[in-house]
Amino acid sequence: MPYQQELNTSSRVLMGPGPSNVHPRVLKAMATPLVGHLDPEFIAIMDEIKEMLQLTFQTQNQLTFTVSAPGSAGMETCLVNLLEPGDEALVCINGVFGSRMADIVGRCGARLTQVHAPWGEPINPQLLKDALETCSPKIVAIVHAETSTGVLQPLEEISKLVHDAGAMLVVDAVTSFCGVDLKVDDWGIDAIYTGTQKCLSAPPGLSPVSFSQKAVETILNRKSKVQSWFLDLSMVMNYWSGAKRAYHHTAPVSAIYALRESLRLVLEEGLEARFKRHKANHELLKTGLEELGFEFLVKPEYRLPQLNAVKLPEGLNDAEIRGRLLHEYNIEVGAGLGEFAGKIWRIGLMGESSQPNFVNSLLSALKTIL
Ligand SMILES: *Cc1c(COP(=O)(O)O)cnc(C)c1O
Numbered sequence: 001m002p003y004q005q006e007l008n009t010s011s012r013v014l015m016g017p018g019p020s021n022v023h024p025r026v027l028k029a030m031a032t033p034l035v036g037h038l039d040p041e042f043i044a045i046m047d048e049i050k051e052m053l054q055l056t057f058q059t060q061n062q063l064t065f066t067v068s069a070p071g072s073a074g075m076e077t078c079l080v081n082l083l084e085p086g087d088e089a090l091v092c093i094n095g096v097f098g099s100r101m102a103d104i105v106g107r108c109g110a111r112l113t114q115v116h117a118p119w120g121e122p123i124n125p126q127l128l129k130d131a132l133e134t135c136s137p138k139i140v141a142i143v144h145a146e147t148s149t150g151v152l153q154p155l156e157e158i159s160k161l162v163h164d165a166g167a168m169l170v171v172d173a174v175t176s177f178c179g180v181d182l183k184v185d186d187w188g189i190d191a192i193y194t195g196t197q198k199c200l201s202a203p204p205g206l207s208p209v210s211f212s213q214k215a216v217e218t219i220l221n222r223k224s225k226v227q228s229w230f231l232d233l234s235m236v237m238n239y240w241s242g243a244k245r246a247y248h249h250t251a252p253v254s255a256i257y258a259l260r261e262s263l264r265l266v267l268e269e270g271l272e273a274r275f276k277r278h279k280a281n282h283e284l285l286k287t288g289l290e291e292l293g294f295e296f297l298v299k300p301e302y303r304l305p306q307l308n309a310v311k312l313p314e315g316l317n318d319a320e321i322r323g324r325l326l327h328e329y330n331i332e333v334g335a336g337l338g339e340f341a342g343k344i345w346r347i348g349l350m351g352e353s354s355q356p357n358f359v360n361s362l363l364s365a366l367k368t369i370l
Helices: 024-030 040-057 071-082 096-107 125-132 156-164 213-220 233-240 253-269 271-291 318-329 356-369
Strands: 013-015 063-067 088-093 111-116 139-143 168-172 191-193 207-211 307-311 331-335 344-348
Touching: 013 344, 013 356, 024 253, 040 063, 040 207, 040 253, 063 071, 063 233, 071 096, 071 139, 071 168, 071 191, 071 207, 071 213, 088 096, 088 125, 096 111, 096 139, 096 168, 111 125, 125 156, 139 156, 156 168, 168 213, 207 213, 213 233, 253 271, 271 307, 271 356, 318 331, 318 356, 331 356
Parallel strands: 013 331, 088 111, 088 139, 139 168, 168 191
Antiparallel strands: 063 207, 191 207, 307 344, 331 344
């Protein structure tokens, strides 16, 4: 497409690991005229977003807002603010995103302990319990919905172990948020980050976060400065809360408009109804895929409804068929990552992309191709 031509992309059905399709109301909100990022009208929008994020995270945490950058920046925000050089941190790893957290912990100059599970399985609480007897970490970090494998990690038992050991619980909820139940307060989560482009179905580029009182006190009592200027919450906090609302960076105004509308859509639907819808469309997809010879990677009790990791049937050419789905049917499905590259597909049914007609389109396209 030469640049002299107006931008004109294909209408894709986004059934990969994110971004997901965006509701027309969200696209329309993004076209709203700009106001300044310190305009009283914009400050009021920020307050509405905080309130809607508290409802969707199911938390009363005062420090709940959105980082002006994608999910990985939310991950980095949680870790760089809570850890100081020499601190101990334990990271649970059963896929790509646990490894990413471990990488950041190292860059913070913290000492890292790892607890592993094979890819495709959740972390075993007993292994965490054993590890907590050999170290005393300040934080334990874990992924709630591992997008590289389709595993849903139960958190309640883990949370109890972490708090009994005197540590804080840091959770990656990028893919779980607004797709499966997530109770920040009831589950004792101290720091959590998510993304906008998965089950929330807003455009990528923002990372909602929330911090418990204990996490906030830890941040305010740091001995050293956070090594990242941009992500240093002691300064960002003054833009998102407090009386002054001081300039920190220019907020991505249009993206925040989109976030506001996508949160309104979630609350209109209701969290319970939204979780039910994700589950029902997963069941529909599962029945159809199994008829075509695909097998699920993850045991039923740990399966994410919004990220279906399936093993490719014998003889099926991964790249060729995903290419045909994209070019002939406008359907995007996700490839395997890391040790699963070429072996699995990751079929996302996230937010607006969790619809029976999308599932049926994919199944009928696959039937024709195969
Ligand atoms: C997508 C994802 C991220 C990273 O989010 P980006 O917006 O791509 O930076 C982190 N963790 C999990 C579990 C994810 O699925």
